Amino acid sequence: MTDDLDRDAPVALHSQISERIRTRIAAGEWPAHYRLKSEPELAHDLGVSRGTLRRALTTLIEEGLLRQVRGKGTFVTSTTIEPAIAQKLSTLSEDFANQGIVTETDVIECRLIEPPRPVAALLDVSPGARVLKLVRLRSTDRGPVALLVNYVRADLAPGIEKTDFRTTSLFGTLEGAYHLKIGSARRTFSAEAASGDAASALELPIGAPVQYLQQVTYLADDRPVEYSDVWIHSEKLRVTSLLSRR
Structure with missing residues (x-):
């Protein structure tokens, strides 16, 4: 995600970021289970503070489009219910x-x-x-x-x-x-x-x-x-x- 935000627009930066992420999810560019870059990386790419980015992500988490997994990162959610279970990773x-x-x-x-x-x-x-x-x-x-x-x-x-x-x-x-x-x-x-x-x-x-x-x-x-x-x-x-x- 590159810094293509309109800093002179009346729309807040965090709202612009949220909308860009929504668009990528809707277009299938970021499918279910896609893991976003870390917050520092995303904030750097966009040229915004981590606080601004976190506000945008929080909005999408509240909408159910993203979910955060402690120690793993932020993921695009699935459209189906997925119970979190621990499994043995074997083939x-x-x-x-x-x-x-x-x-x-x-x-x-x-x-x-x-x-x-x-x-x-x-x-x-x-x-x-x-x-x-x-x-x-x-x-x-x-x-x-x-x-x-x-x-x-x-x-x-x-x-x-x-x-x-x-x-x-x-x-x-x-x-x-x-x-x-x-x-x-x-x-x-x-x-x-x-x-x-x-x-x-x-x-x-x-x-x-x-x-x-x-x-x-x-x-x-x-x-x-x-x-x-x-x-x-x-x-x-x-x-x-x-x-x-x-």
């Missing part, structure tokens, strides 16, 4: 391995692309930057159980598109080959009707129920590194969350 392949389930991975797509605008925003990459798009289908002896579409920042993992993901896990590659320390993730679960590629890959009729998982993964230094969409065949696979009460 499907790790969960399968821990349970002794034998799976087969079919890599449908693995190439560098210019990401869709909402994905670019969530990964905090500049326009024109390229990311890895990785599409995989996980199957057990019961047939296909999960379709995974991952987008990974290629600037943090150069050459990752050459990895054979049929036998190598994504998180294992990021941590092992690139020595990146994965710190946290934000997951959202919802029930959806299967359509298009998901229905075809999971061998389901159009409209059949599937469980949908959306995730943004952050490194230990809070940089976003990966975004994923996962469709799960709910009749063949159950997702269990390990919860802790604080």
Whole structure:
């Protein structure tokens, strides 16, 4: 967000800032779960005091467009209710391995692309930057159980598109080959009707129920590194969350 505020206008600066953020959210430029820059960074970019910026953010928080997570930052809210639960950050392949389930991975797509605008925003990459798009289908002896579409920042993992993901896990590659320390993730679960590629890959009729998982993964230094969409065949696979009460 650049300093394009009209300092001579009768409209207060904090109101102008609030309106610019509303516009970005409405246009999809800042999608749900997008993390804003820190207050000092935003105030510097806009050329305003932190007090002015905080007043603008407070307005949007009260409107329900933004939410602040202590120690994490300020995020664009989702349009659905999302209970805050603590979960073990593990991948499907790790969960399968821990349970002794034998799976087969079919890599449908693995190439560098210019990401869709909402994905670019969530990964905090500049326009024109390229990311890895990785599409995989996980199957057990019961047939296909999960379709995974991952987008990974290629600037943090150069050459990752050459990895054979049929036998190598994504998180294992990021941590092992690139020595990146994965710190946290934000997951959202919802029930959806299967359509298009998901229905075809999971061998389901159009409209059949599937469980949908959306995730943004952050490194230990809070940089976003990966975004994923996962469709799960709910009749063949159950997702269990390990919860802790604080």
